[in-house]
Amino acid sequence: MSTAVVWFRRDLRVADHPALRAAIGAADEVVPVFVVEPALWGGAGANRRWFLHGCLTALDEDLRSLGSRLVVRHGHPTEQLLAVAREAGADTVFATDECTPVASRWEAEVRRVLGEQGATLSLESTSYAIPPGTLVTKAGGPFKVFTPFFRAWRAHGHASPLERPRRIRTPDGITDHGLPERPDVTADLPEPGEAAAHRRLEAFLRDGADTYGDDRNRPDLDRTSRLSAHLRFGTLHPRQVLDRLDPDDPSHTTFASELCWREFYAGVLAEWPESAWRSWRPDATHVEVDTGTDADERFEAWAAGRTGFPFVDAGMRQLLAEGFVHNRVRMVVASFLVKDLHLDWTRGARHFMEHLVDGDLASNNHGWQWTAGTGTDASPYHRVFNPVTQGQRFDPDGDYVRRWIPELGAVPGAAAHEPWRHADISTGYPSPIVDHAEERDEALRRWQARPR
DNA sequence: TTTTGAGTTGTTCGA
DNA sequence: GTCGAACAACTCAAA
Secondary structure: OOEEEEEEOOOOOOOOOHHHHHHHHHOOEEEEEEEEOHHHHHHOOHHHHHHHHHHHHHHHHHHHHOOOOOEEEEOOHHHHHHHHHHHHOOOEEEEEEOOOHHHHHHHHHHHHHHHHOOOEEEEEEEOOOOOOOOOOOOOOOOOOOHHHHHHHHHHHOOOOOOOOOOOOOOOOOOOOOOOOOOOOOOOOOOOOOHHHHHHHHHHHHHHOHHHHHHHOOOOOOOOOOOOHHHHHHOOOOHHHHHOOOOOOOHHHHHHHHHHHHHHHHHHHHHHOHHHHOOOOOHHHOOOOOOOOHHHHHHHHHHHHOOOOOHHHHHHHHHHHHHOOOOHHHHHHHHHHHHHHOOOOHHHHHHHHHHHOOOOOHHHHHHHHHHHHOOOOOOOOOOOOOOHHHHHHHHOOOOHHHHHHOHHHOOOOHHHHHOHHHHOOOOOOOOOOOOOHHHHHHHHHHHHHOOOO
């Protein structure tokens, strides 16, 4: 009897799972393992831990229905994988390549330690339709601009999803530490697990995909896919999404481009690992940012949704309430932190990572860098979002704003975006903490004054 | 090597 | 109210 280990990480599904498929093909018995690494688990934020816990529970149920089960271990992946491999008598550990700086370090460590024992780590596929680093420019270098990358990405095509396995044989008697306690959360979070991911996908294909091109920027309509958390934890693979889209439908293509942004930024982070928390543009590193007590107070107002700008505050309150923010609003609140409050983008990125269920280092932090003007984009400095006109344009009836800010419940229609004009009926809502026109000029001044 | 066209998501001003 | 131009100058990708 031969045995293989499958190391689950951000690929918490059984269908379309190349590493699982490879293990089943290579060995008679398969031990599916998830290692709870204390530092990573502790750093994830309660919302993401809650969702992860649910995904692991669902994965265990799915595996049991196939005749297997999920073995959960706590500690360093190197020690724990080695221990499981020894217990099971396995000489190969199969895993999905994560393509992130931290994961790459773990993989190298696991590969080395297994190698010392005569065992191997076999990486199969990635969490992306096209593995980061695959696509290069004609000059052979990494892409730094999205549009040419998107063209190359579309032309390259992607693999078809794999079938769900019918049966998985797993040996008895492997020690299991069990899952950590499920954290208590106050937010209303999405349903975790592979089955929920597919229900979400089907709902989007039915109700949102055909109008995505027109409606995606409308937080009041809420017709985006809401698949981000599932893509983050791999309860769904982008292959499985792309497989259901019509490449000739412009609306579907717009949605595919959003999946492509995820892959673009994964490639950028893999190429420049240090850009996770430092400005990608060298000349943007030293744009003056505010620190100190005043800056801290502005940050707290932003984080709590008390800036006095309804579109910004609605987004920040949605983040706390749902662990999710509509993409359009993410850009507006990020622009506000960086260009109206003059705070370092990493403060905002860290706050997002704390609360977002879909929090992904590459997408989140490079999204922030794009807004801050420090990332892979050529000319963003004069692109300062106006929080009022953005609200008026993308939430034309004020519905999104009133949904999250009860104090504005009596302010009708688009007037909710300018409550200072209706102070008599907006009860208890703060006045704007800054003057947007002045801070916009200040942001432009600081950018132009940056040392180069 | 040099050149050329283009660059997610915007705002403001003035005609 | 609508529309086009300006907002600096730079970097990237491809020819």
